[in-house]
Amino acid sequence: AQSVTQLDSHVSVSEGTPVLLRCNYSSSYSPSLFWYVQHPNKGLQLLLKYTSAATLVKGINGFEAEFKKSETSFHLTKPSAHMSDAAEYFCVVSDYAGGGNKLTFGTGTQLKVEL
């Protein structure tokens, strides 16, 4: 089975500074990887996805992630944090099993943005 590990449970940045949320994956084949964001009391919103077309993936709201096979990483970055970015972020891998695809979530990283 495939899995993802989010290396930080909490990240705190100042508004206007860069954001880095780290994710490592484990997979026996080329995976489909995603980043989702969850604002308080809301559902999950897709930020971006990697499906082997390009290693640098651009998402919504200025976020991007780079797939690095040699490091088995898929870190999420943003050049300049905004207060509205404060939320929980999930790194996710799509696992093919039992005839269908299911998502396996990391434990989440809570991003705090301070003035």
Next chain:
Amino acid sequence: KAGVTQTPRYLIKTRGQQVTLSCSPISGHRSVSWYQQTPGQGLQFLFEYFSETQRNKGNFPGRFSGRQFSNSRSEMNVSTLELGDSALYLCASSIGTSGRRSTDTQYFGPGTRLTVL
């Protein structure tokens, strides 16, 4: 296009009761997946339905069940509720392509917050 909708948004039940949650997928999507989110266990996969058939199932007891209708709408049922079933239940829909090379993307609804007293 309308997004994934879930009803009800909030639900309070007592131990031993049963509950049914409903999910309407994005138009054209044939796959519906259900996830449970709790502070202790995080987000866990419950099951996936495609064309009215359960295609995949997570590690949950038989008290958790689901079904999908011909219009792709889905319901999940939890019987004999326990305190530990208190959670946010999220439904996600996708087109439904499968396989190791699948690029299918799941879109989530706002969730149903279930509280068991």
